[in-house]
Amino acid sequence: MxxxxxxxxxxxxxxxxxxxxxxxxxxxxxxxxxxxxxxxxxxxxxxxxxxxxxxxxxxxxxxxxxxxxxxxxxxxxxxxxxxxxxxxxxxxxxxxxxxxxxxxxxxxxxxxxxxxxxxxxxxxxxxxxxxxxxxxxxxxxxxxxxxxxxxxxxxxxxxxxxxxxDVNSSKMINLGAYIDFDADIEWSYLSAIGLIIPKPGNLDEVYTTLKDAETTETHMKVYRKADIPDDLKYKNNRRITDIVLVAEPGWLFAKSATYKTSLLGNHGFDNxxxxxxxxxxxxxxxxxxxxxxxxxxxxxxxxxxxxxxxxxxxxxxxxxxxxxxxxxxxxxxxxxxxxxxxxxxxxxxxxxxxxxxxxxx
Missing domain, CATH: 3.40.720.10 (Alkaline Phosphatase, subunit A)
Structure with a gap:
């Protein structure tokens, strides 16, 4: 779209x-x-x-x-x-x-x-x-x-x-292993990117937790809105969330380990x-x-x-x-x-x- x-x-x-x-x-x-x-x-x-x-x-x-x-x-x-x-x-x-x-x-x-x-x-x-x-x-x-x-x-x-x-269920990034969506997150959209709105007062904690997860979850990048690379042309709009996640091509974000995508192909990765x-x-x-x-x-x-x-x-x-x-x-x-x-x-x-x-x- x-x-x-x-x-x-x-x-x-x-x-x-x-x-x-x-x-x-x-x-x-x-x-x-x-x-x-x-x-x-x-x-x-x-x-x-x-x-x-x-x-x-x-x-x-x-x-x-x-x-x-x-x-x-x-x-x-x-x-x-x-x-x-x-x-x-x-x-x-x-x-x-x-x-x-x-x-x-x-x-x-x-x-x-x-x-x-x-x-x-x-x-x-x-x-x-x-x-x-x-x-x-x-x-x-x-x-x-x-x-x-x-x-x-x-x-x-x-x-x-x-x-x-190509994508498949073996390449899912389980964000639920790091954050509690019910307790910590106000709104989210997850696919090849992750748009994350933490609940009031939770921004720093959620960001730090996800940023730390980069060391083990090597198939994603975690950005504060202000730090999103300029070449993505994806920063200067109120609708872009305070935390943005970018998956490695071929990987998708999920809220839990039980989620399995039915997709075998997807887009929306870094161009x-x-x-x-x-x-x-x-x-x-x-x-x-x-x-x-x-x-x-x-x-x-x-x-x-x-x-x-x-x-x-x-x-x-x-x-x-x-x-x-x-x-x-x-x-x-x-x-x-x-x-x-x-x-x-x-x-x-x-x-x-x-x-x-x-x-x-």
């Missing part, structure tokens, strides 16, 4: 405030958990709202935060999230938007192969087969764009909000780990053909979208246009229509995300 919002705002979690799939707001005295309420998202304007304000028509299909309103405004077309939505059906709808609804910008989210990655593991045969199926749908989409005469009119960007690594990296692909009249580069950051996608849409009022972001300028072509580059755009040998792209934007003039 957090990086979905980063991709369309160009801001880090500490900026836009969606800091995890579940978190506590100490001012509002309430918990966020996959909420669609506007108040959680209104801190930062997504690109589709900026585009709407500048007279463009947009669509947001199953995207986190797409139901939020900004002074009563949403994307022109909003499709709420639905579990187990068929990717091919979703894609057909978005192609129709571009071809028949005169949509200038559309973004689409699908929960595959992310769901299969969690259930079977990122390197499983099930995930490989899912990627092949997605690949075929993408090839069909390209053919449909060609049939409708859109190949040289639409830029297609394929991105993701995270990678994934310097190679398994957390993902793939970005782009195709269309404004992109070079056959060009590759080493990396870009999630926040860099937002200014690229603003440029492709020729928006004049995009807010300042953490993204750098210099990181994406080499992707763009001065002369139109129209790839051959049809076929697949993702090889099944590519590192799996989890939680596939699609952007479709009209070309630069």
């Amino acid at each position: 957090p990086n979905h919002w980063t991709l369309v705002t160009g801001m880090y979690e500490e900026d836009h405030g969606i800091i995890a799939n579940k978190f506590w707001d100490p001012v509002w005295n309430k918990t966020y958990q996959f909420s669609t309420e506007s108040e959680w998202f209104n801190n930062t304007e997504p690109v589709w709202i900026t585009a709407e304000k500048e007279g463009k028509k947009t669509g947001a299909y199953m995207w986190a935060g797409n139901e939020a309103t900004y002074d009563g405004q949403t994307a022109s077309i909003v499709i709420p999230f639905a579990y187990n939505a068929e990717f091919e059906d979703s894609m057909e709808v978005v192609v129709q938007w571009m071809a028949e609804e005169e949509v200038d910008f559309a973004c689409l989210y699908t929960d595959q192969p992310d769901s299969d990655g969690h259930k079977y593991g990122p390197n499983s045969e099930e995930v490989k087969e899912r990627i092949k199926a997605i690949d075929k749908v993408l090839g069909k989409m390209m053919d449909e764009f060609d049939t409708r005469g859109l190949t040289d009119e639409v830029n297609i960007l394929i991105a993701s909000d995270h990678g994934m690594t 310097k780990n190679s398994d957390m990296k993902t793939t970005f692909l782009a195709r269309g009249p404004d992109f070079k053909c056959g060009y590759t580069q080493d990396a870009m950051r999630s926040v860099d996608l937002y200014p690229l979208l603003c440029e492709l849409l020729q928006l004049e009022t995009c807010h300042s972001s953490r993204g750098w246009t210099n990181n994406t300028q080499n992707l763009l072509s001065i002369e139109p580059c129209i790839p051959v229509a049809g076929g697949t755009v993702i090889s099944s040998t590519v590192v799996p792209i989890f939680t596939l995300i699609f952007f479709l934007t009209t070309k630069l003039i």
Whole structure:
């Protein structure tokens, strides 16, 4: 969830405030958990709202935060999230938007192969087969764009909000061996990270206990909020808790030794780990053909979208246009229509995300 919002705002979690799939707001005295309420998202304007304000028509299909309103405004077309939505059906709808609804910008989210990655593991045969199926749908989409005469009119960007690594019940960090959650902890969220709010008066004791546990529990790092490394971009927000735990990739936090995860794949670890990296692909009249580069950051996608849409009022972001300028072509580059755009040998792209934007003039 957090990086979905980063991709369309160009801001880090500490900026836009969606800091995890579940978190506590100490001012509002309430918990966020996959909420669609506007108040959680209104801190930062997504690109589709900026585009709407500048007279463009947009669509947001199953995207986190797409139901939020900004002074009563949403994307022109909003499709709420639905579990187990068929990717091919979703894609057909978005192609129709571009071809028949005169949509200038559309973004689409699908929960595959992310769901299969969690259930079977990122390197499983099930995930490989899912990627092949997605690949075929993408090839069909390209053919449909060609049939409708859109190949040289639409830029297609394929991105993701995270990678994934193997996990299992043998790699659980039992925090209950060090602290008493009932007696010491007011609120917590545990996964690849641990967000810990001690009960009043317990902060120093809980922190010291967990910090001391680092010497024996070598698969975690324990931070006071003020000491969280700056490169994590996860410090300067009231929703980030006084104590934050970071698990070694492949390990998960638990309250007790009896807890056993059902997951075989997960994400949310330090993004310097190679398994957390993902793939970005782009195709269309404004992109070079056959060009590759080493990396870009999630926040860099937002200014690229603003440029492709020729928006004049995009807010300042953490993204750098210099990181994406080499992707763009001065002369139109129209790839051959049809076929697949993702090889099944590519590192799996989890939680596939699609952007479709009209070309630069």
